[in-house]
Amino acid sequence: MSVAAYGRLKSKKRRTRTMNILTFAVVVVFALIAFFPIWWIFRTSLMTNAEIYRYPPSLIPDKWLFSNYEKTLEIFKFWKYLWNTMVIITPSCLAGTFTATLCGYAFARLRFRGKSLLWALCVGSMLLPAMVTLIPLYIGWTRGLGFNDSYWPLILPYFCGGGAFNIFLIRQFIVSIPRELDQAGTIDGAGYFRILFSIIMPAIRPAMIVVALFIFIGLWNDLLQQMIYINSSDKYTIALGLTNFRGQLKSDWPLTMAATCLSFAPGVIFYLIGQKYFVEGITLTGLKN
Amino acid sequence: METVTKLQKRRPRKPSRIHASEARTAYICLIPAFLGLIFLTYLPLAGVLGISLTNWTGLKSPEFIGLDNYIKLFTTDPYIKDSILATLYFAGLSVAGSMVYSLFIAMLLNRKIPARSFFRAVFYVPYVLPATAIYVGWSWLYEGNFGFFNYLLSELGLNKILFIADSSYVVPSLSLISVWLAGNLIVIFLAGLQNVPVVYHEAAEMDGANGWKRFLHITLPCMTPIIFYNLLMSLIANLQIVTPALALTNGGPGNSSRFLTYLMYDQAFVNYKLGYACATTLIIFAILAVFTTVLFKTSGRWIFNEGGDDK
Numbered sequence: 001m002s003v004a005a006y007g008r009l010k011s012k013k014r015r016t017r018t019m020n021i022l023t024f025a026v027v028v029v030f031a032l033i034a035f036f037p038i039w040w041i042f043r044t045s046l047m048t049n050a051e052i053y054r055y056p057p058s059l060i061p062d063k064w065l066f067s068n069y070e071k072t073l074e075i076f077k078f079w080k081y082l083w084n085t086m087v088i089i090t091p092s093c094l095a096g097t098f099t100a101t102l103c104g105y106a107f108a109r110l111r112f113r114g115k116s117l118l119w120a121l122c123v124g125s126m127l128l129p130a131m132v133t134l135i136p137l138y139i140g141w142t143r144g145l146g147f148n149d150s151y152w153p154l155i156l157p158y159f160c161g162g163g164a165f166n167i168f169l170i171r172q173f174i175v176s177i178p179r180e181l182d183q184a185g186t187i188d189g190a191g192y193f194r195i196l197f198s199i200i201m202p203a204i205r206p207a208m209i210v211v212a213l214f215i216f217i218g219l220w221n222d223l224l225q226q227m228i229y230i231n232s233s234d235k236y237t238i239a240l241g242l243t244n245f246r247g248q249l250k251s252d253w254p255l256t257m258a259a260t261c262l263s264f265a266p267g268v269i270f271y272l273i274g275q276k277y278f279v280e281g282i283t284l285t286g287l288k289n
Numbered sequence: 290m291e292t293v294t295k296l297q298k299r300r301p302r303k304p305s306r307i308h309a310s311e312a313r314t315a316y317i318c319l320i321p322a323f324l325g326l327i328f329l330t331y332l333p334l335a336g337v338l339g340i341s342l343t344n345w346t347g348l349k350s351p352e353f354i355g356l357d358n359y360i361k362l363f364t365t366d367p368y369i370k371d372s373i374l375a376t377l378y379f380a381g382l383s384v385a386g387s388m389v390y391s392l393f394i395a396m397l398l399n400r401k402i403p404a405r406s407f408f409r410a411v412f413y414v415p416y417v418l419p420a421t422a423i424y425v426g427w428s429w430l431y432e433g434n435f436g437f438f439n440y441l442l443s444e445l446g447l448n449k450i451l452f453i454a455d456s457s458y459v460v461p462s463l464s465l466i467s468v469w470l471a472g473n474l475i476v477i478f479l480a481g482l483q484n485v486p487v488v489y490h491e492a493a494e495m496d497g498a499n500g501w502k503r504f505l506h507i508t509l510p511c512m513t514p515i516i517f518y519n520l521l522m523s524l525i526a527n528l529q530i531v532t533p534a535l536a537l538t539n540g541g542p543g544n545s546s547r548f549l550t551y552l553m554y555d556q557a558f559v560n561y562k563l564g565y566a567c568a569t570t571l572i573i574f575a576i577l578a579v580f581t582t583v584l585f586k587t588s589g590r591w592i593f594n595e596g597g598d599d600k
Contacts, residue, residue: 024402030394031411034469038415040437041426053435056444099321106319112312122322125330127581129529131550132574135557135567136336137329139347160325167322192314221420223532224550228558239421243536246425253429263422271417275410 038264045069045257052253065254072258075248080234081241082266088151088237089219093212095155096162100211101204103161104170105196109182126164131224138228149231154222158215166211173207174200209277216270238263337574341567351564358568369569371544372552373576375460379548380527382464387471387523388516395478396508409476416472424536427466428453453538456545463533463546474519481515482508510593517588521581528577549573 039059044052045068046061072078106112107119141153161167177200185195201208223239230240245259341358345351362369394412398405415423430437431452439449452462489507498506531550534540540547540555547555550573557566 020401023397023400027397027402027408030397031408034415035411037427037430037469040430044429055440057435057437057440102318103322106315106322110311110315110318112315115315118319118322118326121326121331125326127525128330128334129525129574129577131529131531131553132337132570133330133333134553135563135570136333136340138557139336139340139563140328140333143347157325157329159321160329161322163325164330192311196318217417221532223421223535224554227535228554239419239536242419242421242425246428246536253432256425257429260422260426264418264426267418268414271410271414275406 041257041264042261044254045261047254049252049254068254068258069262072255072262075255076241076245076259076262077236078238078241078259078262081236081238084151084235085220085237085239088154089216092155092158092219093215096158096166096215097208097212099159100162100166100170101201101208102196103167104174105200107167107171108174109179109200110192122164122167126168134225134228141229147229149235150229151235153229154219154225162211162215163218166214169211169214170204170207173204177203206277209274213270213274213277220267238266337567337570340564341571343564345564347561347563354564358565361565362568362572368544368547368552369572372547372549373572375545375547376528376530376549376573376576379460379464379467379530379546380524382461383467383527383530384520384523386464386468387474388520390468391471391474391519392478392512392516395475395482396504398475398479399482409479412475413472415470420470420532421536423466423470424533428537431462453546454542456542459538459542459546463530463538466533467527467530471523474523477519478512478515481512485511513592517584517592521584524580524584525577528580529573549576 043059043061046064046066047068048065051058051062103122107115107122137153141147145152147153157163181203182195182199185199190198220239223243226237226240227243230236233244236244242259242263246256249256340351342353342355343351344354344357398409398412402408433439433449433451433454436452438452442449450458453459485508489511490503493503493507529550530548531554534546534548534551535554538546540551549569553566553569553573556562556569
């Protein structure tokens with residue numbers, strides 16, 4: 001290698017090094033900006049009312065007033081709301097994941113009459129926005145089946161395949177598993193359900209966890225449906241409780257922010273547990289389309 | 290050759306025995322999906338159409354009134370025009386903003402930087418937090434006197450803004466939250482970027498293409514399928530926006546954040562005009578359908594198909 005070429009390589013190396021440091025600096029700046037709102041909410045939740053109105057505002061509370069949380073919990077029945085939310089979410093996640101797996105398996109592996117039509121109807125319903133069917137479903141659940149002020153209208157839909165999107169996700173995942181795996185089962189004389197339970201399900205566990213996570217987030221965020229189906233305050237979910245709490249305490253920002261932070265907590269914990277699968281699953285939905 | 294034809298001839302007979310139990314299993318597995326498609330999707334869809342042609346209030350039995358609801362919506366309804374404009378304004382800003390933001394952040398995170406999964410978590414976490422809490426939390430940042438953004442403005446020597454309490458700022462303010470929530474788009478973009486063949490970049494670098502040119506001529510074309518997917522998802526989500534109106538603004542101030550889904554909620558569950566609300570629903574559906582169709586129809590022109598290996 002000539003000296004000149006060596007020099008060029010070295011300068012190029014140095015250039016990429018500077019580029020990398022620069023990128024890192026930009027990432028750090030943006031991460032700080034992205035994280036800032038959460039910090040601001042959290043720091044407010046630990047301040048006195050006088051402190052939050054001070055000018056200039058401080059980034060860190062003078063004294064960390066964890067007593068704000070005690071006060072908040074007296075009015076904002078967080079544990080009750082969390083329990084109520086879990087009462088809705090747990091059966092929905094389990095049933096939705098299980099039925100989506102059954103359906104995904106049928107579409108991925110089994111041959112039957114009417115398959116392509118059913119698949120087309122399924123994929124077609126993915127493009128149907130959820131709110132289009134809101135009013136007829138509301139009438140059906142409350143008038144038709146008498147579910148007033150009840151969690152069932154929020155839970156039962158997940159016993160029906162957990163939504164076309166989740167069926168689609170599971171099916172894509174099963175298709176990517178080599179068929180030889182279940183053929184080995186067939187030779188051993190295992191039936192279709194045996195193959196599903198003892199060969200397919202263990203292999204697609206990441207996808208099943210992802211579906212459960214999606215159902216979790218979907219229910220977590222669905223303020224509209226919770227609002228129309230749940231009336232009495234002792235059945236409130238976190239989302240409903242927080243909306244209501246904000247209405248009651250419009251000007252007490254520290255307590256409102258404490259309630260907000262409490263509502264954040266399960267999501268953060270949940271993300272830390274499922275982090276690996278989350279990213280994997282989202283990747284999957286993006287690419288196998 | 291002969292054996293092949295023999296095999297092919299024999300083939301349909303042997304699986305046909307398997308077929309019976311195979312199909313039976315399939316139908317059992319599909320009972321949930323079948324119920325869901327009938328009772329939760331297609332029957333309600335027909336229901337929306339049917340109810341929209343009546344004057345049902347939920348109290349008296351419905352009367353068929355033809356297209357009256359639609360005529361009323363387009364001629365005398367005081368909200369529908371503002372509502373459509375607010376929805377399109379919000380969706381336009383949010384989709385454009387979150388696409389640019391998430392692609393930019395994904396490209397940053399795609400480089401070799403330390404603690405990548407930590408940074409990915411920072412950008413992604415807003416997405417897993419309950420939306421209601423996000424909006425309530427941000428309403429404090431947007432507060433008219435002591436909110437953080439007003440502190441920034443006063444430091445810059447500018448006048449205070451009421452943000453979500455000001456009809457001309459409420460939609461951009463809510464859109465900013467939407468952009469911030471776009472963590473899921475970042476993850477999808479990131480996955481797409483990792484699939485862009487490195488050899489392309491190396492070849493282009495050899496030819497002396499700079500970073501911007503490589504972005505324009507390699508990264509962007511390779512990413513078009515992912516961009517399409519994200520665009521579609523973000524458009525569908527943002528056109529149906531309702532949570533901030535329910536949790537914070539109640540459609541106000543004035544009608545400035547009376548998004549279509551909120552309008553429908555208000556008609557159906559506050560004023561009990563079920564027939565009328567169903568007509569509104571179908572307008573939202575039509576708007577969504579127009580956008581999705583345009584996106585799909587034009588996709589052939591701008592989506593780059595690498596080596597034509599689309600399955």
